[in-house]
């Protein structure tokens with residue numbers, strides 16, 4: 245009898261060891277957001293530079309973390325500064341010049357969420373001011389900044405440098421990595437990833453991410469997260485990238501592509517096929533239960549569909565599919581043993597996905613649950629028994645990444661999303677844009693020499709010019725998106 249395409253008990257048991265291990269990892273990382281009262285000396289005193297969209301989001305989640313204390317905030321914009329102070333509620337010192345925040349002796353660690361073109365300069369100044377530093381992705385913007393930041397960080401080995409690639413802190417993504425490393429998916433040869441939006445970024449006042457002068461466009465803002473996951477899963481950077489980008493729909497003055505299609509080749513012929521578009525948000529993964537973004541990791545023995553969710557109404561989740569078993573024609577007809585030369589084919593038919601379960605305890609109704617929490621759990625349990633949805637992770641990985649950052653600052657730990665992870669990610673972003681602009685295959689080894697002839701003085705002059713044009717745009721367009 246040919247085997248069914250559903251996971252067998254043996255597969256489940258094999259995977260269960262991995263799942264249990266993942267749950268153990270998760271437990272080590274801290275319990276769900278139950279705020280313990282910590283002594284002030286146990287809290288890392290941090291300052292945030294850039295309290296716009298992302299900075300505001302981080303601050304909201306920082307209120308659920310007890311091992312950090314917001315001592316200072318900085319933004320060019322008064323309204324955003326006031327809003328941020330109200331969000332965090334710790335009466336932080338307020339600055340408009342980030343250098344003043346860096347000079348504040350009360351600040352031990354710095355979180356940076358300014359536009360991409362400023363990441364390098366602010367990160368550099370933060371390290372030189374002696375601060376532990378968390379910078380949002382993409383870590384840097386230009387080839388010369390990759391080389392310069394690597395050299396600079398080597399001078400500050402005791403300071404933590406972490407990048408805002410939160411998927412690395414998600415239990416489901418850690419589980420995916422374990423499933424791959426333990427061979428549960430067989431030989432993983434391909435990853436498909438997408439981030440589709442509808443509409444894309446809208447031109448509403450001045451939006452820096454729509455201009456190449458300040459932004460790496462869709463590659464930097466969206467693909468960076470998912471290419472980082474591919475690097476992690478495959479355990480290396482790509483060999484080369486090729487792609488096609490277009491500015492075909494949003495003819496509103498932006499100069500970044502509004503749709504990109506990229507193919508990355510990794511060692512041993514492994515490939516990532518990537519798509520980001522801004523005209524349709526459908527996600528054909530996870531039984532289409534989620535929109536916009538996700539990844540499918542494909543191996544000879546199975547596939548894993550994953551998404552990180554938006555961290556607010558939806559959390560990370562994953563679904564595992566076992567690959568239909570290849571049988572010989574003779575075997576299928578019951579004429580075993582099959583000959584080596586016999587024609588072989590794969591069984592057809594649809595596969596039933598198996599939700600990856602992290603902790604069903606999360607779905608137990610607690611007397612303290614709100615009405616909405618109870619309803620959500622009932623719905624999830626029902627869906628779970630139908631096999632159409634995986635359990636959610638119990639915590640937004642953004643909270644885990646920030647808590648982990650403060651722990652590493654305290655304990656001299658090493659972040660999962662460290663300097664080299666960030667630089668590899670930035671390299672992928674820069675080269676992805678280059679391959680589309682120059683309409684050629686771009687090799688990752690080209691980065692070894694790219695930007696090496698730009699002097700620190702030239703870098704400073706280029707940055708000053710970009711900063712003054714950014715300030716002029718802010719004043720001219722007034723409203724910041």
Ligand SMILES: NC(=O)c1ccc[n+]([C@@H]2O[C@H](COP(=O)([O-])OP(=O)(O)OC[C@H]3O[C@@H](n4cnc5c(N)ncnc54)[C@H](O)[C@@H]3O)[C@@H](O)[C@H]2O)c1
Nearest residue numbers: 294295296297298299319320321357358359360380381408
């Ligand atoms: N990890 C993620 O999932 C994620 C999600 C969204 C954004 N981001 C990243 O966060 C960064 C910020 O993005 P955003 O959406 O918040 O942009 P934004 O424009 O909403 O916010 C940037 C803020 O920085 C301030 N700013 C600019 N230059 C400054 C300076 N020199 N000193 C002080 N303040 C300054 C601006 O006034 C603005 O309030 C980007 O690099 C982006 O890629 C990461």
